[in-house]
Amino acid sequence: MIRIRNLSKSFGANAVLRGVDLDVARGQSLVVIGGSGTGKSVLLKSILGLVPPDAGQITVDGQDTQGRNHEAFLSRFGMLFQGGALFDSLPVWQNVAFRLLRGSLRRPQAEARALALDKLRRVGLGPEVADRLPAELSGGMQKRVGLARAIAADPKVIFFDEPTTGLDPIMAGVINALIREITTEMGATTITITHDMASVRAIADRVAMLHDGRIRWTGPVGDLDSTDDPYVRQFIHGHPHGPIEALR
Numbered sequence: 028m029i030r031i032r033n034l035s036k037s038f039g040a041n042a043v044l045r046g047v048d049l050d051v052a053r054g055q056s057l058v059v060i061g062g063s064g065t066g067k068s069v070l071l072k073s074i075l076g077l078v079p080p081d082a083g084q085i086t087v088d089g090q091d092t093q094g095r096n097h098e099a100f101l102s103r104f105g106m107l108f109q110g111g112a113l114f115d116s117l118p119v120w121q122n123v124a125f126r127l128l129r130g131s132l133r134r135p136q137a138e139a140r141a142l143a144l145d146k147l148r149r150v151g152l153g154p155e156v157a158d159r160l161p162a163e164l165s166g167g168m169q170k171r172v173g174l175a176r177a178i179a180a181d182p183k184v185i186f187f188d189e190p191t192t193g194l195d196p197i198m199a200g201v202i203n204a205l206i207r208e209i210t211t212e213m214g215a216t217t218i219t220i221t222h223d224m225a226s227v228r229a230i231a232d233r234v235a236m237l238h239d240g241r242i243r244w245t246g247p248v249g250d251l252d253s254t255d256d257p258y259v260r261q262f263i264h265g266h267p268h269g270p271i272e273a274l275r
């Protein structure tokens with residue numbers, strides 16, 4: 028489904044990705060872990076075609092991400108951004124229906140609203156929140172709205188960038204479970220970036236660890252605890268000492 032070969036990307040002297048090889052099968056949930064600044068977001072943006080690679084190839088369903096019709100290409104993706112990234116001035120339902128109200132996915136307003144209410148219901152929010160502004164909702168509810176927006180157009184591929192940041196552990200658990208349940212039900216292929224090991228265990232089929240510009244380790248989530256890779260072990264246990272240098 029998603030195939031990445033020898034992906035390299037530098038910003039000036041900063042060589043962020045240095046030959047990433049990665050495959051995500053259809054319907055699979057891949058979680059990418061790695062320290063701050065290792066290039067996880069750059070990797071996602073590269074797949075979306077928002078960051079042009081210096082070298083390498085990325086294909087989604089056999090189609091190169093650097094193709095010409097970028098808007099149509101992007102319409103196949105759903106995205107839950109870090110921090111929710113809702114539009115403060117738009118009511119909840121218009122946030123959810125954002126892509127159904129413009130561009131190639133545009134629908135009549137009444138239909139877009141009905142679809143938004145349906146997706147809100149799927150994430151556990153009733154119609155009473157539809158006309159509120161995002162600022163009137165709690166952080167957990169805002170994440171649910173972000174999730175409803177990510178699934179609004181029934182995308183085949185969904186990216187989650189730090190989906191539980193800022194939530195208490197219980198609410199994080201609820202959001203993780205919801206993500207897993209909904210994406211499995213949709214048969215979506217997903218890539219999630221997270222630092223939260225509880226999210227990794229709740230969401231992942233496979234895990235890939237990015238370190239030093241390359242995929243350091245990849246395997247089924249069930250192998251995470253038994254690997255003897257010292258980088259993975261340090262990361263999952265949060266040890267300050269080990270092969271990964273931590274600034275203090």
Ligand SMILES: Nc1ncnc2c1ncn2[C@@H]1O[C@H](COP(=O)(O)OP(=O)(O)OP(=O)(O)O)[C@@H](O)[C@H]1O
Nearest residue numbers: 038041043061062063064065066067068069070220
């Ligand atoms: N547009 C850009 N211009 C210049 N440098 C960039 C740009 N985007 C990212 N970088 C650099 O690339 C590196 C990787 O950034 P990225 O945001 O992908 O890290 P990350 O692994 O997602 O980190 P975090 O876990 O902290 O979110 C950083 O050093 C960052 O400064």
